[in-house]
Structure formats: structure tokens, C-alpha cells
Amino acid sequence: MSISESQPIVRMFNIYKRYEQMPALSDISIDINQGELIFITGPSGAGKTTLLKLLYMAETATAGQLLIGGVNLSRIKPSGLYLLRRKFGIIFQDFKLIPSMTVFENVAIVLEASGEKKKVIDSKVSKILRNVGIEDKKNLYPPSLSGGEQQRAAVARAVIGEPDIIIADEPTGSLDPESAKIIMDLLREFNEKGTTLIIATHSQDLIRQSRGRVIRLKKGQLVEDLL
Amino acid sequence: MIINSSNFKRSLNDIKNNKFLHAVTFITIMLSILIVGTFVLFASNAGELLDSWKSGIKVIVYLENNISSSEKDRTRLEIRDFEEVEDVLYVSGEKGLEDLKNQMPRQKAIFENLKINPLPDSLEVYLKKDKKDIGVIENLAAKIEKFQSVTEVEYGKEWIGRFVKIISFSRLAAISMGAVFFMVTVFIVANTVRLALYSRKEEIEIMKLVGADDRFIKSPFYIQGILHGFTGGAGGLLLLFILFFIFSSNISHDFSSLIIKIKFISFKTLLSILFCSTLVGWLGCYISLKQFLRNT
Structure with missing residues (x-):
């Protein structure tokens, strides 16, 4: 089954987002299919991060409808939000690692929160840390890691729960080319297995290196949507 | 949790x-x-x-001096019939004075100089274990005080x-x-x-x-x-x-x-x-x- 034939996992209908009176997004309508690789690009302040935040409900749209897996997000109660978020693996621009927890604990928390057994957690976390190349740092705390190592830990946390959708905000922004390649290869591996991958990035190199759909935003408006 | x-x-x-x-x-x-x-x-x-302290509580009933033995006995039996009463003992004035002398040996001389016994005959009323509340004692005392043969009822009302x-x-x-x-x-x-x-x-x-x-x-x-x-x-x-x-x-x-x-x-x-x-x-x-x- 080709991507275009599959049922859209994300549907946005005329989304608007305003912060007080400042428009951040205007009239955005996008369908994203299961297993797609999407790059959201545009200059700073274009609304890339805001668009991602709407997806995992860190923000709510001022107007318009947003559906994930057929569920209208406006109908999700705060108490049920965690179920939506378990569909996502999120790589934040500022990593958002918990400083009082070790790298291992930061990654394991996703599985602990969903009630996995300790043995499974130990095995999965060790494997994913090995894949991103920071297994030897597992007992260290995030403040003692370099930016690149923190980014890898953030990626490991995002993919550990084998989510339906991975959202990445500048996932290679603080990485050297070699580390960036390791991370992108890992993300592509998940994408090839059917995970939808939505990446917000400035990097035109990253977009060129991958064959994916490119959504370009400018001043909160959709200016280009190229397959 | x-x-x-x-x-x-x-x-x-x-x-x-x-x-x-x-x-x-x-x-x-x-x-x-x-x-x-x-x-x-x-x-x-x-x-x-x-x-x-409650376990040692007893009600002392002082009797009139000029009543007959049968009346004293009748009073004792009537008091014993009250539901809150466990037992009633008769203590004659002489026995009372004797007990007092034994309890206060240093004042023995005072007691020996007495020409007449000031203590009246009395009844010691012992209460049932579960009837030793102040309210119950007060009620019982009030009932006993109504007897013609009784002059006074004492039960340490103040300190209790x-x-x-x-x-x-x-x-x-x-x-x-x-x-x-x-x-x-x-x-x-x-x-x-x-x-x-x-x-x-x-x-x-x-x-x-x-x-x-x-x-x-x-x-x-x-x-x-x-x-x-x-x-x-x-x-x-x-x-x-x-x-x-x-x-x-x-x-x-x-x-x-x-x-x-x-x-x-x-x-x-x-x-x-x-x-x-x-x-x-x-x-x-x-x-x-x-x-x-x-x-x-």
C-alpha cells in the first residue's frame, strides 16, 4: 500500500493560532498519511514549532479542527491527554531532559509510564542507547553531557515507545555531521517500518538528503507543500 | 497510586x-x-x-437514731433491690466508731474521751461495676434520701x-x-x-x-x-x-x-x-x- 493511498493519520482543517492578537498560524489545512516523512521548514518565526505543539496538544488551536488517528483533539479531555501523547515520540528543540534523572532513567520513563516490566525496560533502553551511541553515558545526568549527547538521549526517549508518529524539532541542530547521520539513519529506520516522521528544520541539507514531503511555512502561512 | x-x-x-x-x-x-x-x-x-477510684466508690447512708431494727433491715433490703446496687452492709454506730479509731490511731485519745458515740448507724451501699457514673450515683442518692428512715446520704459528690x-x-x-x-x-x-x-x-x-x-x-x-x-x-x-x-x-x-x-x-x-x-x-x-x- 502506497503512502498516498493510506488513511491520513493527521488531518488539519483551517487551523488558526493566535498568541494574544499576534497570528502564529493562519488557515493551515494539511493531511498527513501513516508512514510519511514530512519536513516542515521555513524561516524563524514561521510557525514550525507552533504547528508541532498543536499536534501533541502543548498548545490548542484558536480556530479550526485537528484530527489525530480520526480523533478530534478538541474533544480530548485533559485526563485522557496521555493516551494521545503515547502515540507520539517527541524530540524537543531544547531536548527537555529531566536534569535530576540519569540518561537511562530519562529514556526509561516513557516505558515506566506505560507500565512496562522492569526487565523489558532494561533491555529496550540498553538497546536504544547502544543504537544512538551513548550506552556508556547511561548513568550520567544530562547537565554533564554535551549538546550532541543530550540530543541523542532525547532521540532515544522519543523512539523507545515505538510511537505511531515521531515529531522532531530540529533533531540534528546541535549535532556534528557524523552524529546527525546516526540520528537521521535511526529515524529513517523507524519511518521505513511505518512510523510517521514529522521534522521541523532549517537545514536544507537535511531535506535534500532525504526523500520526503516538504511543507514550507512563512509568517504562519502555508506557502508550499511539495511531495 | x-x-x-x-x-x-x-x-x-x-x-x-x-x-x-x-x-x-x-x-x-x-x-x-x-x-x-x-x-x-x-x-x-x-x-x-x-x-x-470509681471501683472504691460507696454510698454511705446514715440512719435515724430512733428507728427499730426491723425498720433498719427493711431499709437495707429496699435499697438492695435497686438495680444499680450490688450489695448493702449494715454498720452499727459502735462498729463505725471502732473503724474510725483504727483508721486514725494517733487521735485514739480523742475518741476514748467521748462520752457518747456521735456516729449514727449506717448502711454502706456498694454499686454494680457498670453503675458507677456520677449521674447514676446522684440519682440513687436522691432516691435513698426520700426514705423516712434516712437522715443523710454521703458519696463524695464534690471530689467525684x-x-x-x-x-x-x-x-x-x-x-x-x-x-x-x-x-x-x-x-x-x-x-x-x-x-x-x-x-x-x-x-x-x-x-x-x-x-x-x-x-x-x-x-x-x-x-x-x-x-x-x-x-x-x-x-x-x-x-x-x-x-x-x-x-x-x-x-x-x-x-x-x-x-x-x-x-x-x-x-x-x-x-x-x-x-x-x-x-x-x-x-x-x-x-x-x-x-x-x-x-x-
């Missing part, structure tokens, strides 16, 4: 990282339990003292009444202090948890973003609250026991003739206090978490 090794570890880590805050909570609970425990200890011992009031007051004080300290401690624990929650606001937001539900987020805080309550309560009771031990060792030398031996709080009461202090810890968490998670 999910109690597992991971949540337990998260709780202990937080206690380790915020030692001062947690020490304040622990000490507050400990001191509150010490104060409440002191009142409970006083009330329980005073209650026992009252029970011990006063002592019962003291006991009731100390029990009321223990309950009131308990309630006040319960609320104060819940408030302090709730504030400690609130401070901990605000200091970890970002961490909690991250947990929510990676799919943690409220139960997962709350669990370590509940574990902390229960630990605070339990250890604070146990600490307070231990301190109370040490103080009791020191106090009772000294008092036994000074008041070795006390009617009853001062006892520590019963095991059942200790468990109840420990349960309440644990509940305080849990409740403090519950209040703060409910408010905090609603606002984040």
Missing part, C-alpha cells in the same frame, strides 16, 4: 535532593504527634485513675464531680488538640508538597509530554507523604516514650504510693496514632496534587 521500585526510588531521590524541606515536614509531624500523644497519655492515665470534670476536660483537650494539630500538619505537609511540585514543575510537564498519566506523576509524591506521616508519627511516639520513661522513672521514686501505676499509651492507641499521622501525610499530598495537576 502505583507503588513500585521505580516510584520508590524517585521518592527517595527527591527526599535526598530536598533534605531541608523534607526535614521540616518530618519534624513538624513528629512534634505534632508528640504534643497530641502527651494529651492522649494524660487522658488515658487520668481515665484509669478515675476508674480505679470535680475529677470527672477534669477527666472530661482533658479528653476534650486531647480531641481538640488532635483535631487542631491534624489540620495544621495537613496544611504544612500540603505546603511542602506544593513547594516540591513547583520546584519540579518543568519535570512534571516533561513527564506529561512523554505520555505519563496523572497516577504515574502523583505516585512518588504520595509515597513521600506516607513516608513523612509514618516516620514522623513513629518518631513522635518514640520521643514520647523516651520522655515518658524518664518522667515515670523519676515519679515512681517521688510518688511510690500512687494508687495506680502510670502506663504508656496502649498498643492499639499507638497504632491508631500512627495510622492518623500516615493519613495526615497522605491527605497533605492529596490536597496539593489535586490543586496542582488541575492547574498544569
Whole structure:
């Protein structure tokens, strides 16, 4: 089954987002299919991060409808939000690692929160840390890691729960080319297995290196949507 | 609440990282339990003292001088028929004087110089075990006073009444202090948890973003609250026991003739206090978490 034939996992209908009176997004309508690789690009302040935040409900749209897996997000109660978020693996621009927890604990928390057994957690976390190349740092705390190592830990946390959708905000922004390649290869591996991958990035190199759909935003408006 | 090794570890880590805050909570609970425990200890011992005094309570019924033996006997039998009465003993004036002489040997000379016996014949009325409340005694005395053959009824009304009031007051004080300290401690624990929650606001937001539900987020805080309550309560009771031990060792030398031996709080009461202090810890968490998670 080709991507275009599959049922859209994300549907946005005329989304608007305003912060007080400042428009951040205007009239955005996008369908994203299961297993797609999407790059959201545009200059700073274009609304890339805001668009991602709407997806995992860190923000709510001022107007318009947003559906994930057929569920209208406006109908999700705060108490049920965690179920939506378990569909996502999120790589934040500022990593958002918990400083009082070790790298291992930061990654394991996703599985602990969903009630996995300790043995499974130990095995999965060790494997994913090995894949991103920071297994030897597992007992260290995030403040003692370099930016690149923190980014890898953030990626490991995002993919550990084998989510339906991975959202990445500048996932290679603080990485050297070699580390960036390791991370992108890992993300592509998940994408090839059917995970939808939505990446917000400035990097035109990253977009060129991958064959994916490119959504370009400018001043909160959709200016280009190229397959 | 999910109690597992991971949540337990998260709780202990937080206690380790915020030692001062947690020490304040622990000490507050400990001191509150010490104060409440002191009142409970006083009330329980005073209650026992009252029970011990009550067991010796008898009502003395003084009879008219000029009544016949059969009338005296009839009065005795009628009083014995009251449901609150266990037994009635007749004490003649002579026997009464003899007993008095034996009880007050130093004043023997005064008694021997008496030309006439001032003591009337009397009846000693012993009450049933469960009928020794001041109200029951007062009612019985009122009923006996109505007898034609009776001149006076005596039962130590003054001291029993006063002592019962003291006991009731100390029990009321223990309950009131308990309630006040319960609320104060819940408030302090709730504030400690609130401070901990605000200091970890970002961490909690991250947990929510990676799919943690409220139960997962709350669990370590509940574990902390229960630990605070339990250890604070146990600490307070231990301190109370040490103080009791020191106090009772000294008092036994000074008041070795006390009617009853001062006892520590019963095991059942200790468990109840420990349960309440644990509940305080849990409740403090519950209040703060409910408010905090609603606002984040």
C-alpha cells in the first residue's frame, strides 16, 4: 500500500493560532498519511514549532479542527491527554531532559509510564542507547553531557515507545555531521517500518538528503507543500 | 497510586535532593504527634485513675437514731433491690466508731474521751461495676434520701464531680488538640508538597509530554507523604516514650504510693496514632496534587 493511498493519520482543517492578537498560524489545512516523512521548514518565526505543539496538544488551536488517528483533539479531555501523547515520540528543540534523572532513567520513563516490566525496560533502553551511541553515558545526568549527547538521549526517549508518529524539532541542530547521520539513519529506520516522521528544520541539507514531503511555512502561512 | 521500585526510588531521590524541606515536614509531624500523644497519655492515665477510684466508690447512708431494727433491715433490703446496687452492709454506730479509731490511731485519745458515740448507724451501699457514673450515683442518692428512715446520704459528690470534670476536660483537650494539630500538619505537609511540585514543575510537564498519566506523576509524591506521616508519627511516639520513661522513672521514686501505676499509651492507641499521622501525610499530598495537576 502506497503512502498516498493510506488513511491520513493527521488531518488539519483551517487551523488558526493566535498568541494574544499576534497570528502564529493562519488557515493551515494539511493531511498527513501513516508512514510519511514530512519536513516542515521555513524561516524563524514561521510557525514550525507552533504547528508541532498543536499536534501533541502543548498548545490548542484558536480556530479550526485537528484530527489525530480520526480523533478530534478538541474533544480530548485533559485526563485522557496521555493516551494521545503515547502515540507520539517527541524530540524537543531544547531536548527537555529531566536534569535530576540519569540518561537511562530519562529514556526509561516513557516505558515506566506505560507500565512496562522492569526487565523489558532494561533491555529496550540498553538497546536504544547502544543504537544512538551513548550506552556508556547511561548513568550520567544530562547537565554533564554535551549538546550532541543530550540530543541523542532525547532521540532515544522519543523512539523507545515505538510511537505511531515521531515529531522532531530540529533533531540534528546541535549535532556534528557524523552524529546527525546516526540520528537521521535511526529515524529513517523507524519511518521505513511505518512510523510517521514529522521534522521541523532549517537545514536544507537535511531535506535534500532525504526523500520526503516538504511543507514550507512563512509568517504562519502555508506557502508550499511539495511531495 | 502505583507503588513500585521505580516510584520508590524517585521518592527517595527527591527526599535526598530536598533534605531541608523534607526535614521540616518530618519534624513538624513528629512534634505534632508528640504534643497530641502527651494529651492522649494524660487522658488515658487520668481515665484509669478515675476508674480505679470509681471501683472504691460507696454510698454511705446514715440512719435515724430512733428507728427499730426491723425498720433498719427493711431499709437495707429496699435499697438492695435497686438495680444499680450490688450489695448493702449494715454498720452499727459502735462498729463505725471502732473503724474510725483504727483508721486514725494517733487521735485514739480523742475518741476514748467521748462520752457518747456521735456516729449514727449506717448502711454502706456498694454499686454494680457498670453503675458507677456520677449521674447514676446522684440519682440513687436522691432516691435513698426520700426514705423516712434516712437522715443523710454521703458519696463524695464534690471530689467525684470535680475529677470527672477534669477527666472530661482533658479528653476534650486531647480531641481538640488532635483535631487542631491534624489540620495544621495537613496544611504544612500540603505546603511542602506544593513547594516540591513547583520546584519540579518543568519535570512534571516533561513527564506529561512523554505520555505519563496523572497516577504515574502523583505516585512518588504520595509515597513521600506516607513516608513523612509514618516516620514522623513513629518518631513522635518514640520521643514520647523516651520522655515518658524518664518522667515515670523519676515519679515512681517521688510518688511510690500512687494508687495506680502510670502506663504508656496502649498498643492499639499507638497504632491508631500512627495510622492518623500516615493519613495526615497522605491527605497533605492529596490536597496539593489535586490543586496542582488541575492547574498544569
